[in-house]
Amino acid sequence: MQQIINFLIRNKNNILFLLLLSVSLFLTIQSHSYQKSKFISSANFVSGGIYSWTSNINTYFNLEEYNLRLLEENQRLRTRLATYEDSLEIKDFTDTSSYEGSYIFRASEVINNNYAKVDNYLTLKSGSREGIERDMGVVTSKGIVGIVENVSPNYSTVISILNSNSRINAQLKKSNHFGTLVWNGEDPNVVQLIDVPAIAPVTKGDTIITGGRSLIFPKGIPIGDIIDYELDQSESYYTINIGLFNDMTNLGYVYIIENTAQEEIKELQNITKDE
Template structure:
């Protein structure tokens, strides 16, 4: 303890200088928008680099599992290609065979994934230079992951479905009854489907898919299976626990979904509102 005190006394001038320098830089960044934007950009670049480095290490230990996922997905894609071989043209990965609008899927790597908080986010190794924009959907071959929230040139942050602010349209696969997918913050493998009317036919094990009533996710993407359900206090709607198909604690690679008709649809909707 005495050595620490002696060290502080010997270097008190240098320590004071560093404290004052840090404080002055803080005031400069806070009071000037240009310096603040540069600092945020540099911080994003640094954190993205760190996440990318740690992701490379984690990916090494999960190579076998990731390869198995790719094999399963390739099997499904080959089956679909065999069915639509005469009419399907592949560029990036454009799928117009099963969705109402024109969607493009872009592959990316997850370099940071939170799942233990109430409001969780992911960071992916793709940004505006790769054609990624805010409000694009993010999925894996097994199910949905979240929605792009912020984008830099090389990286993007994704608001996870394991986030208290997440609201995604979803429906029962065997009927057209739909509700809102939310998360109560408890189990990273279980999310909740609310606002499903009590007249809906439902059973444990039923598959839940995206409802297609938004411009983000096409209809029919897998989400999970009904684990249990009960009526709310008014007995008008179900509260349903959904066991996710995705293991949200181990997301390695994802697809970002672009709805190429989104701009046209929004312009048409805004025109209808104005009238």
């Protein structure tokens, strides 16, 4: 103990300097948006490299399950293609997407995934060099995952749907009644759909999908099935518990969605607001 005290006394000036430097850097980053963005990008780069190394190990042990998912998805795509071939001439068929609007799907690898906290994030091995930007949706072949928040040249972080700040438009598949998808921080396999009007035809086992009322996710991406539901005290709105199709505790590869019409729609909406 005495040696530690002597060490602190001998190096008190250096320790004080490092302490003051750390405080000044923290205050600079917090008060200046440019420095803050640079710090976030640098942090993403460093943590991304570490996550990438550990992800390679995890991927190796989960290859069998990932391959099974790919086989299932290929089977669905082949079935859909066969249906189109029966109903359309191939020469006239230019868009195999079943979603309204214009979207681009980019594949990426999950190199870090949190699901045990209240506010969970993922890290993807794709960044601005691959065309990834903030506010892009992230999904798998089974359902939605989250929304891109920060991007560096080679990596990006995603706000998981298992995050108390996550708010995603969703609706009943069998009707146009919609609400807001949130998470109460408890079960990573169950999320909640709130503010659904009491007039909506809610039934256990019904499917919940994305509502398409935002510029992030197209309408119709699956989310999960209704487990149970209850009315609020005013008996005006439902709170619905949804069992996720995705296993959010085991994500290997995802798709990042770009809405190519997003900027045009935003510009039009801004013009309308100004008027």
